[in-house]
Amino acid sequence: MAQCAASLFDPQQIEEIRRDLLKFASLQLRDHALAEDVVQEALAAALTSARDFAGRSALKTWVFAILKNKIVDQIRLQARTTNISALSTDEESMDQTFDSLFKANAHWHPDHRPAGWGDPEESLRQQRFWEVFDVCLNHLPENTARVFMMREFLEFETPEVCTQLGITTSNCNVILHRARNGLRRCLEKSWFASGERPC
Amino acid sequence: MLSCKEATRLMSEAQDRKLGLGEKMNLEMHLAMCTGCRHFKSQINFLREACRRYVDESRQHKD
Numbered sequence: 001m002a003q004c005a006a007s008l009f010d011p012q013q014i015e016e017i018r019r020d021l022l023k024f025a026s027l028q029l030r031d032h033a034l035a036e037d038v039v040q041e042a043l044a045a046a047l048t049s050a051r052d053f054a055g056r057s058a059l060k061t062w063v064f065a066i067l068k069n070k071i072v073d074q075i076r077l078q079a080r081t082t083n084i085s086a087l088s089t090d091e092e093s094m095d096q097t098f099d100s101l102f103k104a105n106a107h108w109h110p111d112h113r114p115a116g117w118g119d120p121e122e123s124l125r126q127q128r129f130w131e132v133f134d135v136c137l138n139h140l141p142e143n144t145a146r147v148f149m150m151r152e153f154l155e156f157e158t159p160e161v162c163t164q165l166g167i168t169t170s171n172c173n174v175i176l177h178r179a180r181n182g183l184r185r186c187l188e189k190s191w192f193a194s195g196e197r198p199c
Numbered sequence: 200m201l202s203c204k205e206a207t208r209l210m211s212e213a214q215d216r217k218l219g220l221g222e223k224m225n226l227e228m229h230l231a232m233c234t235g236c237r238h239f240k241s242q243i244n245f246l247r248e249a250c251r252r253y254v255d256e257s258r259q260h261k262d
Contacts, residue, residue, distance in 0.1 A: 020256075020257055021257065023257070024254075024257040060258065060259065061258055061259065064257065064258045102202075102203060102204050105202065106202030106203060106204040106205065107202055107203045107204075108203045108233075108235040108236075113234070113235035113238075114235050114236075114238035114239045114242055115238055116238055116241075117238075117241070117242060117245065120241075120242075120245045121248075124248070124249060124252055130253070130256075133249060133253070151215070152246075152247065152250035152251075153250060153253070153254055155254070157215075158215040158216060172215075173208070173211070173212050173215065176211055176214075176215060177207065177208055177211040177212075180211050180214075180243050180246060181207065181211075183246055184239070184242045184243060184246060187242075187246075188242075
């Protein structure tokens with residue numbers, strides 16, 4: 001007989017899962033109240049589904065899958081009322097900064113040529129790195145972040161991202177390139193350049 | 200001959216679609232000669248890796 005999954009988990013465990021997912025959802029939606037709602041709905045859906053969970057990891061994986069769908073629904077809704085491909089001043093200034101990395105012949109300016117990051121894998125094991133990563137993600141302009149996160153966090157293929165958000169493929173490419181370069185520069189400035197690693 | 204700026208676009212697109220043979224050859228040729236772009240490539244590859252890790256951390260419970 002199906003058993004209510006909620007009874008298998010103590011409130012503190014649920015609260016921990018909720019906290020992690022809330023962070024994830026807030027980052028994607030940029031709206032804390034909305035993020036709380038989707039996480040709550042995802043949790044409720046998972047806990048009442050009477051699925052047999054092998055443990056807390058299984059529950060979290062399941063809630064996460066539900067959450068991803070709910071986030072996509074919200075992004076799709078938001079896309080209906082915003083013009084994702086419209087350039088905000090933030091995006092324009094990112095493009096100007098990008099252009100300034102190059103000389104007139106479109107080759108790297110010597111001062112801005114990307115440097116080696118040493119052993120970046122090591123950074124992934126450091127708590128402080130993830131804090132910087134969060135700041136850099138939050139620093140991306142809203143629409144740029146939305147496209148980037150659908151691609152990299154919700155792991156949609158690019159054509160799907162374009163379709164869902166109603167933008168052209170070339171637009172999608174431009175936005176993803178902007179996001180990647182912005183993040184790269186932010187990490188370089190805030191993490192790799194200030195660290196102990198010599199370049 | 201590809202410029203560095205064009206090369207960065209191709210490297211970004213390579214994360215989203217399979218490049219054509221011509222694009223791939225041009226890019227490889229450019230990368231063979233350009234340290235800056237080789238670093239750019241490892242940096243955006245690292246970004247992808249970091250995003251994957253970020254999602255995994257959110258998805259899984261850390262025991």
